[in-house]
Structure formats: C-alpha cells, structure tokens
Amino acid sequence: MAKIIATKNGSKKDVIIHSAASLFKEKGYVATSMRDIAENIGVEAPSLYNYIESKKEILNEICFKVGRLFTAHLAEVEASAHSILDKMESIIRFHISMMIEEYENVYISDHEWRHLPEPFLTDFKSRRSNYRSRLATLLQKGIDNNEVNRINPDVAVLTILSAIGGIESWQQSSKKIDSKSLEENMVKMLIDGLRNNSVININSANNNKKARVH
Amino acid sequence: MAKIIATKNGSKKDVIIHSAASLFKEKGYVATSMRDIAENIGVEAPSLYNYIESKKEILNEICFKVGRLFTAHLAEVEASAHSILDKMESIIRFHISMMIEEYENVYISDHEWRHLPEPFLTDFKSRRSNYRSRLATLLQKGIDNNEVNRINPDVAVLTILSAIGGIESWQQSSKKIDSKSLEENMVKMLIDGLRNNSVININSANNNKKARVH
DNA sequence: GAAAAAAACTAATAAGTGTTAGTTTTGTCG
C-alpha cells in the first residue's frame, strides 16, 4: 500500500496535480488516464478521489492558475510608468521565464484548454481574449507614439505569444541552449521586430542599444 | 444507407482523411472516435475500414503529407541563388500560406504528431529535426555574411516556426484580418527581427526597403 | 435480368474509460 506524500511546498492535492501535469504534457489530457496518474504516484486510481473531484478539475486548476499568473503580471506592467517597448519587453521576459520555470503548466494551458468543461471553457476563452486585447492596446499606443513599427497589433501579439509558446519544443531538443541565452536571443529578435527604426523617436525613452554605423 | 462519395479531387480514402482532419483539428486526435468520423460523413464506423487500415494510418498520412510539402519547398529554396534573407522570406511565406490554405493538416502535424505509432514517430521526429537544422544552417550563413543579426540561429528558427504555427488561433478569432495582410505583417515583423541593422552590409543584395533617418 | 464485385450494414469482441460503493488497512491520540 503506497501513499500519496505531501511535501513542504504542496498538499497531497498538489502532488496529484503535479503528477498529472507531467503526464498531460507528455501524452495529452485525453490520452492520460486516471490510472496513469495514479500509477505515476504509486497508488490506485480510486485513491485519487479522496483529494480531487474529477479529472476535469485537475485541468481546470492548471489552466486557471496559469491564467491568473499572466493576468496579475500584465496588470502590474500596465500600471507601471515605463515606455511601451520596455513594457512589452517585460511581458515577453515574463512569458519566457514562465515557459521555462512552469513549462508543463503553461504548455497544458496553451494546448489542452479545449478540453475544459463548460462553463469554464467559455470563461477561459473570454479571459484569454481579454488578455490579448490588452496586449494589442499596449502595442497600438506604441505605434501611435512612434515607438513601435507600423504593424497590425493583433498580428504582432499573435506572433509574440506563439513564438514564446514554442519554447516547449525546445526542452526536449538535443542541443540545449541555456535558458538565459535563450531568453536574451528571443527578446532581441522579438523586440527588434517591433522597434520602429524608420524615424527618430522623440517620444520614447531611447534605450536602443544597437550600435549603428552610418 | 448513406455512401462515401469520391470527388474529382479525391478518392474515397481522401474524403475520410479530410473529414477526420477536420475533427482532429477541432477536438484532437485522441478525443476523436472512428464513430465521430463516420458520422461526419454519414456512414457507420466499420464502413471506413473498407478504405483505411486503422485510425493511426489517418494520422500518418496527414503528418507525412505535410512534412513532404515543407521538405520539398525547402529543397527548392536551398538550390536557388537568392540572398539568405530572401530565402528565409520565401520559407516564411510558404509556411504562412500553408498555414492558411492547409491549416487543418498543418495544425494536426504540429500538434498531434505525438500520437503517431512507431516506427513512424521516430521517423517523423528525425525528419523534423533535420528540417530545423537545415533552416538553422541557412541562418548561420546569413550571420556569417552579416546579412542576419547576430542571434542564435536555433532560437531564431524556433521563434519563426512557432510564431507561424500560432496562426491557427487566428482562424477562430472574431476580428479576422484578411490573410494577405496577415502574411505581410508577419513577414515584416519576423524579417525585421532577423535583419542586421548594425552594419552596412556589402555582401548581401541590399533589399532593405526601410527609410532611415540619420 | 442474372452473376459478380463493391460497399454498406449489424453484431460482437476485448480492452479501456472515469467514477462510485463498500471494505480494509494505516496512522493518531488517549
């Protein structure tokens, strides 16, 4: 008779969710059975129901926990006094670090939210849409004050979020780059894709570090 | 007794695969049953087996068909005589147009390949890895001749492919931008993220269209 | 229209699903 063992940083419920997350990430939500999760812990499937309501509840907890973290960070950034590009950089860095530190949960939230049960599915989609709109609004402000290149802000948001979301395929790659270097390269590429190089920008704090040879 | 009807552009097997693709895209491979696919056509599930071997065969056909298209295009580009940035732009445009015109298949290939049966899974992963390596090699050449910004080419490949892969979440978005404009904006942002702005580049064909105020 | 082939059907299989009920073991506290 094995046991579910709570740790300092988590209740027994957390242990189950963490074990499930690892499998959801690897095989997908639908392809992971309650028996798989239980076996991964070293216990029989019905024992899990002493701590959780249902399989769907696990997915809920994962997706909404991730959502809350992103929303909280965005609110902070919105309230700050930095330039638009600095705000965007902060958001991009936060996304990348989340992808590295919490990558199982973020991956699941990104890829398995379809399987959320109603009414949580509708709620999740609306929150996600709201998050993206707020990012697009931020970019639009940057375009208006000539900090940001003239691109469609919705496309830019889509591009940035997707690019970062792809980091998951990195983890399992053979040639592993260290995460700091991954972050710096990605930030550089994405911010350079946003930055307006065509005019001298008198509105924004000039933190353009690139050397220019004229 | 309904029938599976072959069309001009496809055998009955193609009809099944197309119908399956639509469901795989919507609900995922595992969550889609043979009965779902059959019902979508208007037929009973066992009838499908007159044309296909198994459910897994459908996934195989989809993933490898997409893979062949990308590989073929890459080979063409590699053999051409354009600058590195032009080659990259061609590849990016091809990916975007594939995502728009064949988006169900591309999406499935991107998201459901995990469920390929062996030995196809191993084969698929190795082909994908090879494809990415060749893109990284291309970018490295661009860095060496100062066409491309000094970024880690593996990270750049990851960023570009992921960014484009995210177009799927576009299709179901409410504010739909037309696909030509989506393509132009995305190309602009990604190529600007690659282009080396820091030195005058005497090696590459100068097709940098941006106005510079010095 | 009869014979042959193609393509649909129904029925059934064995395996796997999330989950519940009821029971036994384990750990805790006096």
Place this chain on the structure above:
DNA sequence: CGACAAAACTAACACTTATTAGTTTTTTTC
C-alpha cells in the same frame, strides 16, 4: 492497547474505444 479517523484498497458500474466477422444491400458488368 483500543478507538477513531484518514486514506488506502478491491470490485464493480455503465460506457466508450478501435476493430473484426459475417451478412445484406447496392452497384457494376455481361
């Protein structure tokens, strides 16, 4: 040690899964 609660277990449920076998219907061919 004895009592009580917590947490594990086994057995079973109703359902769904991909797939096979065998049969009937439809289409094609002469």
